[in-house]
Amino acid sequence: MRCGEAKRELSVSRGERSAELGAHLAHCESCAAWAESCERFDALWDATRPVATDQAFASVWNRVTSAGSSRPARAAWLRFAPRVLAGTAAIAAAALFFVFVAFHSDRPVGVGGFADSHQARPEIVRLVLLEEGQTPIIDLEKHEVTRVNSDDDDSLAVNLDEPKLSSIDNLVLFNAFEAMAQ
Amino acid sequence: MFEGSATVVSSDDETLVVLARAGDQVAREELFRRHWDRSYRLAKRLLGREEDALDAVQDGFLKALNHLERFDGRCEFSTWLCRIVQNAALDLGRNRSRRTNVGLKVVTANGEEPEKLDDPSVGLVNDDLRMELDAALARLSPSLRSAFVLFAESELSYKEIAEIQGVPVGTVMSRIHAARQKLQSYLSRRSDL
Numbered sequence: 001m002r003c004g005e006a007k008r009e010l011s012v013s014r015g016e017r018s019a020e021l022g023a024h025l026a027h028c029e030s031c032a033a034w035a036e037s038c039e040r041f042d043a044l045w046d047a048t049r050p051v052a053t054d055q056a057f058a059s060v061w062n063r064v065t066s067a068g069s070s071r072p073a074r075a076a077w078l079r080f081a082p083r084v085l086a087g088t089a090a091i092a093a094a095a096l097f098f099v100f101v102a103f104h105s106d107r108p109v110g111v112g113g114f115a116d117s118h119q120a121r122p123e124i125v126r127l128v129l130l131e132e133g134q135t136p137i138i139d140l141e142k143h144e145v146t147r148v149n150s151d152d153d154d155s156l157a158v159n160l161d162e163p164k165l166s167s168i169d170n171l172v173l174f175n176a177f178e179a180m181a182q
Numbered sequence: 183m184f185e186g187s188a189t190v191v192s193s194d195d196e197t198l199v200v201l202a203r204a205g206d207q208v209a210r211e212e213l214f215r216r217h218w219d220r221s222y223r224l225a226k227r228l229l230g231r232e233e234d235a236l237d238a239v240q241d242g243f244l245k246a247l248n249h250l251e252r253f254d255g256r257c258e259f260s261t262w263l264c265r266i267v268q269n270a271a272l273d274l275g276r277n278r279s280r281r282t283n284v285g286l287k288v289v290t291a292n293g294e295e296p297e298k299l300d301d302p303s304v305g306l307v308n309d310d311l312r313m314e315l316d317a318a319l320a321r322l323s324p325s326l327r328s329a330f331v332l333f334a335e336s337e338l339s340y341k342e343i344a345e346i347q348g349v350p351v352g353t354v355m356s357r358i359h360a361a362r363q364k365l366q367s368y369l370s371r372r373s374d375l
Contacts, residue, residue: 011359012333012340041366045334048312050226050235052219060222060236061214064243 006031010038195259203250210247217260220336221267227331228271230316238274242267257345264336265346272324318368322361329354330361 001024009021010031017025025032137147191212193201198216201209221242225235246253246266253262319327325347332343333354343354 008355008359011362012355014337037366037370038362041362041369042334044311044315044369048315049335050223052222052226056222056232056236057218060218060240060243061211063240064214064247067240067244 003028003031007034010035196255199250199253199259202247213247213259214243217263220260221263224264224267224331224336225271227319227335228268228327229275230320234274234278235271238271239267241270241274245270257342261338261342261345264332264338264342268328268332268346272328275324314369315365318365321368322364326357326361326364329357330365333358 001020003024006021006024006028009018025035135149136145137149138144139146193209193212195213195216198209198213202213218239221239222235225238225242226232229235229238242263246263253259319331322330329343329347332338332346333340338346340351340354344351347354347357349357
């Protein structure tokens with residue numbers, strides 16, 4: 001038996017030794033010293049073996065039970081969470097789509113809704129109540145109705161080709177004329 | 183300590199696992215009681231600090247008891263649990279050493295690590311063999327330390343250690359031998375071992 005093999009066997013054995021190892025140790029001082037070192041180390045290992053207290057036992061068990069009691073519910077929730085979230089997202093997306101389609105389908109292209117414009121530029125919108133036969137005069141620079149003419153007044157002057165006419169102007173015009181008497 | 187029924191207490195681990203899977207709290211308690219001591223000793227040897235060991239045992243048991251369906255019976259329950267506690271301890275050790283030891287590695291002029299650890303408390307208790315042993319274990323790589331502790335403290339067979347570490351039995355024996363050489367070499371410089 002070679003010294004390397006002997007030392008390796010001594011390292012991994014739990015007290016039992018083969019006859020071949022015993023014979024080797026009888027005439028090899030180096031391996032005998034290694035065997036003695038292993039025995040001292042094993043004695044130190046046994047002498048320092050950790051001992052758990054009852055207090056530690058109870059403490060850890062309490063932590064395990066308290067954490068474990070809430071964990072199954074959480075795990076169950078997590079198991080279904082992706083499906084619940086995906087379903088909710090799909091329903092929300094579908095709802096938004098239908099709202100969008102319903103809101104935009106009955107309106108001329110390029111003309112925003114009154115509510116939209118009111119939110120975007122609330123300072124330029126002013127409610128004007130028109131009676132039958134009245135005509136609004138709109139200041140396109142100020143984006144507001146400056147005057148309301150009666151039926152016999154022919155001074156209506158709204159220039160739809162105004163270069164600065166924007167969608168919001170269109171909106172004001174659209175809503176204003178919508179309010180006019182047919 | 184527990185109010186387990188006599189039937190449960192006399193059952194083997196596999197039966198307890200089946201009962202625990204079905205929600206039997208007494209079976210869970212019995213599994214904990216039966217494997218607590220060995221798990222604690224394993225974690226304590228791997229980590230050194232009492233608080234860390236208790237945290238690792240807690241993590242390990244939580245993972246094991248909450249995932250009993252993953253125990254497939256191909257090895258002993260104790261072996262399966264040892265693997266979980268070992269992994270919990272090594273994870274915890276890695277995280278805590280990463281937090282506390284970043285930038286603290288000290289080497290001498292010739293590139294070797296000094297014999298004394300940087301922690302002053304270690305210097306104060308140099309005569310305490312347990313601290314010396316813990317310090318020596320802490321110097322080993324996780325794979326060497328784990329192989330040796332599973333062998334010497336958990337008293338698992340080479341085959342069981344090989345299953346836990348996912349390496350051949352020969353590698354386990356080499357690791358145990360290498361670990362013992364390093365431990366005894368380190369301690370012989372520190373004491374009269």
